Amino acid sequence: MSDAELRAAVERELPGVRADLERLVRIPGIAFEGFDHSHVERSAEAVAELLRGCSLEVTIVAAGGQPAVIGRRAAPPGAPTVLLYAHHDVQPVGDLSQWESDPFEPVERDGRLYGRGAADDKAGIMAHVAALRAFGDALPVGVVLFVEGEEEYGSESLERLLAEHRDELAADVIVIADSANWDVGVPALTTSLRGIVNCFVEVRTLDQAVHSGLFGGAVPDALTALSRLLATLHDDAGDVAVAGLTSGDEATVDYPSDRFRAEAGLLDGVRLIGTGRITDRIWTRPSVAVVGIDAPATGAAPNALVPAAKAKLNVRLAPGDDPKRAYDALRTHLEAHAPWGARVEVTLEQDGDSCVIDASGPMFEAARSAFRTAWDGTDPVDIGLGGSIPFIADFQRLFPEAAILITGVEDPYAQAHGPNESLHLAEFARVCLAEALLLSRVAARPVG
Known part of the structure; x- marks a missing residue:
């Protein structure tokens, strides 16, 4: 099919694609503990039905975790096979009072579709489906769709799934639709992602709470000790001060400060932390954030010295850093900086590999050409991403010969993981067209 024919075909399919996306958004498929996992199973069944509608052979699989969906359609003779990845599970919604509408009832406002998973990553699923529907029976490549069911919860069983179904998933090109574009109107290929370490640090100073008047001033309370310990993680400029955490190569593009502040929602008067270019701070250097603290709630706190406090x-x-070695460095720092002899215990919750992609070769040029056409002549930007997708390292290890293209449907205003998550509908249309064009261009290029 020509580019013009593909454009017309995608436009024809978009109303149905949007309707199916809204049906997926209505399913609260949250893989976290404590949630009703029957919704994740229902989400997998809905995805399977969509793939069967694209004439794929479909199976729902699991390896001790939540269900994933695999759909296959054989390649025409001599044509390459493309693996298309997305995930159907979503983040919890958090504080419902922060949402302007029901997170599981999609609604359009000002050209954006609001709802949990509307961008991350059910739109990724539907971009794949849109491309397949546009081609119909004339699909020029083989495809394998792999739609995971627990990405937001850490992909704990993914490595086992990939190993068990390696032959079914083998492909010449892998498209992972779980990233973002540089801006509304500017497409991107993600070429690096940071790794991740989540851990808990607990500080103890007493065997029980004691009267703050009788003992305060001589006995350290654990919450103050924890606060002082956490303050050692950064220097006065806000750069990470943990010896042994490495930095990667400098980023090749910059991020305007005013745009970055607006997209982050930074309050007036609050300064950015760290030094150097913003893209280096968020793409190629380590960061440390305190994301939770266990301590007495203020409304019920007695006038007593807290014996123990815990932070997550x-x-x-940085891309290329080893998470096991990085955790050891962090634990060493925390134990060495224990204030006033407080007892410090550090425990690992989760770690994950970083990712670096060599975005050269014919398949990457095919992607750039497809993006340039879909965005009406705008060149795509090679970007890093401060977030983490650790399973990409599994794909790299199991399929070392495959070109891995990290794409996505999000834009800087998508609010993925936050309240009022949304999808820019005009950008989504471009993403769908770009994927169809990509499959067409991949079919025309030599494999290897």
Whole structure:
């Protein structure tokens, strides 16, 4: 099919694609503990039905975790096979009072579709489906769709799934639709992602709470000790001060400060932390954030010295850094900086590999050509991403010869993981066209 024919075919399919996306958004498929996992199973069944509608052979699989969906359609003679990845599970919604509408009832406002999973990552699923529907019976490549069911919960069983179904998933090109574009109107290929370490640090100073008047001033309370310990993680400029955490190569593009502040929702008067270019701070250097603290709630706190306090740390690692070594460095720092002899215990919750992609070769040029056409002549930007997709390292290890293209439907205003998550509908249409064009261009290029 010509580019013009594909454009017309995608436009024809978009109303149905949007309707099916809204049906997926209505399913609260959350893989976290404590949630009703029957919704994740229902989500997998809905995805399977969509893939069967594209004439794929479909199976629902699991390896001790939540269900994933595999759909296959054989390649025409001599044509390459493309693996299309997305995930159907979603993040919890958090504080419902922060949502302007029901997170599981999609609604359009100002050209954006609001709802949990509307961008991350049910739109990724539907971009794949849109491309397949546009081609119909004339699909020029083989495809394998792999739609995971627990990505937001850490992909704990993914490595086992990939190993068990390696032959079914083998492909010449892998398209992972779980990233973002540089801006509304500017497409991107993601070429690096940071690694991750999540851990808990607990500080103890007493065997029980004691009267703050009788003992305060001589006995350290654990919450103050924890606060002082957490303050050692950064220097005065806000750069990470943990010896042993590495930095990667400098980024090749910059991020205008005013745009970055607006997209982050930074309050007036609040300064950015760290030094150097913003893209280096968020793409190629480590970061440490305190994402939770266990301590008495203020409304019920007695006038007593707190005996123990606990924090959860989220550490993002520079591309290329090793998460096991980084965790050891963090634990060493925390134990060495224990204030006033407080007892410090550090425990690992989760870690994940970083990712670096060599975005050269014919398949990457095919992607750039497809993006340029879909965005009406706008060149795509090679970007890093401060977030983490650790399973990409599994794909790299199991399929070393495959070109891995990290794409996505999100834009800087999508609010993925936050309240009022949304999808820019005009950008989504471009993403769908770009994927159809990509499959067409991949079919025309030599494999290897």
